[in-house]
Amino acid sequence: MAERNPYFPIDPNTGFCSETRTYHSLRTPISLPPEDQPLSVAEYCLSLFRSTSVSGDTSFVVNATNGQTMSYSQFISQINSLAYSLHKRYSLSPNDVAFILAPPSLQIPLLYFALVSLGVAVSPANPISSNSEVTHQIQLAKPVIAFATSQTSHKIPPLKLKHGTVILDSPEFLSFLTQTNIDNGFITRVKVKQSDTAAILYSSGTTGPVKGVMLTQRNLIALMAEIHCHNLADAKEKGEPQRSVTFITVPLFHVFGFFMLLGAVLGADTVVFLERFDFEEMLRAVEKYKITGMPVSPPLVLGFVKSNLTKKYDLSSLDTLGSGGAPLGKELALQFKEKFPNVLLVQVLFSLPI
16 A cells, blocks of 8 residues: 655545555555564564464464364464574574475464564475476575475575575474474564565566565565454454454465465464365365355356355355456356355455566
8 A cells, every 4th residue: 555645635536646646545544563663574463363362272274185283372382483493593584585495384384474573584486386497586586595395305406505405394393393492582582674575475477587576574564454454344343353264275385375374363363275276175174174265266266156066065154255366257256146145255356466
């Protein structure tokens, strides 16, 4: 959202400023932390989570492929342990960049939050990228360290990364998550500027070579503040806070998957994912975990409409599907509404080409 400049006139009907030739939102400005306040988006989301009455035993993330679950209390404890271990072992500090090449797992959100809490910019990439694509992305991001799995580490080029490559499924990394003798106040003493880069995400490459898109801590804090404002308005309208159980159909390295993990924490929601997407496994997860919503694409909406597999599973928990990635045709939307009259299907507009 473009910040308003009080010295330039803004059209009250369109939000257009003829002096700067910029459109401004006509909505009430969202309250944001002072720009000079040291704050990471991870700490911002966690602070809002702590303000809720949700129990620490509540599930934060579920791997529907193997049934593994991580509660919020485990999540927060392991973030602290991992951040402390990475700083102590590799001396990671603000403005460093970490390249991540790994399939979805419970370790990914832990890694995101721990690194961002340290002021380290996370740079996740598609684990099925070719070796040349990975090399190009690393040249763009200039990381000091890489995180990969035993299946993807061979794609990391033999460049001289300052701290090398950490294997996420190694005993050493897993031990980082359960350290006991740590300084619990360590993260709060790390001074992360809101102007620091929090993430470097990659474009899809549809308009040429893949490009790195830098997002600052404040960029993400502003987005999370907007989501939080929406959550509060929704809770006020319905009379009580609404917790969601969201099935993530988008990859965790994708900008939307990255944002969804951040947004889930500030709303104390539960997210569910599959290691490899499968339509029937998704339906099974909806029934088992009482999924309330998910992001979808028009082809997936078509799958809901056309597939008879939807009759095999109890999908009554579904409340909202947000369709994006391409325009949703009116006829398809009407067919979906006819088959699922109690599910709200909305068109989501997302502007970042990542």
